[in-house]
Amino acid sequence: MSSLKQSAYYAVGILMMKGISLVMIPYITHKMTLEEYGSLESLVLLADIGTILFGFGIVDAMYRYVGVAKGEDKRKLISNCFTLSVFVCLLGGLLIAISLPALLLVLPVKFSAYQIFLLLIPTMLDGVISIPLTLLRMNAMAKRFCFLNVFKGIIQALMTFSLLEAGYGIDGVLISGAVSSILLLICLLSYQWQEMGKFGYLKSSKLVLSFGLPVLVGGASVYMINGLDRWFLASFIGVEELAVYAVSAKFALILGLILQPYALWWFPNRVSILQLENGKKKCADKALLGVNIGIVMGTLLILTVPGLIMIILPSSYHLAGTIAVVLLAIGMIKNAGDYLNLGCYSGNSSQSQMWIQGICAIVAAVGYFVITPMFGLWGVVGVLATAYTLRLVLLYMASQSMEFLPYEHSKWLTCIVIAFFAITLNHFLGNVFTGIPEIVTGVGVSLLALFSFVKSAVIPLSDTTIMKSKPS
Structure with missing residues (x-):
């Protein structure tokens, strides 16, 4: 196939x-x-x-x-x-x-x-x-x-x-x-x-657990970043606020679902690909492709999700559209951290990512405890953005020190520039043409943004560079 x-x-x-x-x-x-x-x-x-x-x-x-x-x-x-x-x-x-x-x-x-x-x-x-x-x-x-x-x-x-x-x-x-x-x-x-x-x-349990347990700790740490937020909302603010935030998070989840097909191929095969001839270059290109797909799809969702929420959900959930925009941006940052961390998994231990996830989890937990009671939903969003940005930086630095990969950073920077101008244009049009439904301007600008992404060739349409699932 x-x-x-x-x-x-x-x-x-x-x-x-x-x-x-x-x-x-x-x-x-x-x-x-x-x-x-x-x-x-x-x-x-x-x-x-x-x-x-x-x-x-x-x-x-x-x-x-x-x-x-x-x-x-x-x-x-x-x-x-x-x-x-x-x-x-x-x-x-x-x-x-x-x-x-x-x-x-x-x-x-x-x-x-x-x-x-x-x-x-x-x-x-x-x-x-x-x-x-x-x-x-x-x-x-x-x-x-x-x-x-x-x-x-x-x-x-x-x-x-x-x-x-x-x-x-x-x-x-x-x-x-x-x-x-x-x-x-x-x-x-x-x-x-x-x-x-x-x-x-x-x-072989010792071998499996020696690799799996640090991942478990890292996963629990990620939960502290992206799970404790809702615990603190439920405890300090109330389940009504939690409901709005949860709906926002579910719409932000669309980004993760769109990215899953590529991720399902990449993550089981990345270590095998690294061992191929010119494996470092291949892994760098494919990891960066995952990052760029995240930026492209995240941008398109930021432009369209708020208008969609206005149409299909009760009015009591309309704030979820604004929150979803920020959560989608955070999702792009998280996705980049997931892809730019191969060095942390290339050896026989995953402890480096465990420590990094732990540090970010502590930052998040302290932030939620201090900021949530004062700023509510937006305080939670701010802590979440800080924690995932820190995670991206630390994972990238640690990964490159353990297994240097030759990333072409100009590609993701091009994506960011196009995304910034598209979101800015959509905001401007929404303020000028107030009588037009938000979903209409969002879809129009998203098509323009998609054209710009294609023309810049940050995602090669002729060959998505997905290799065979079983590297030879």
């Missing part, structure tokens, strides 16, 4: 896997009050940290070791990773069950024990499911990856719609998430068994 077809399949699969909550926003925000939607987002925050902990950094270890292993050694490593994921899932579930009374007390919103258990099911299973899904990507099985995620997305959407219409509210959303995750796992088990041969191999 060609790389272009693989990217297309990945795009559809990821849109269904992660975009279901985004697609359902107009419906859910009309079916729930601000308070109910804010309460639901409090549960989502709990699921986010759970997903990081249950993942245990094992997928990143797969990127590093399974991708370059051969034959029986590869099968053993796959078995080791899957076995560890199952053990982490079971142990984590047991610990949460034991600590449930204390957990219910510290949550910023009151929930019932059964709601936590409903949330726990997909959260626990996510770490296990991620192993066969990663194997599908590493083995270039994009079509199957797409089909399974489309299946899960459709089941989850239909159940959510049916249960909300039946009056189940938050419980309906939780039930649909749990059932769809269980069905996806059942569909993946046969493929997982085929790839690993047998369950229970653990002799």
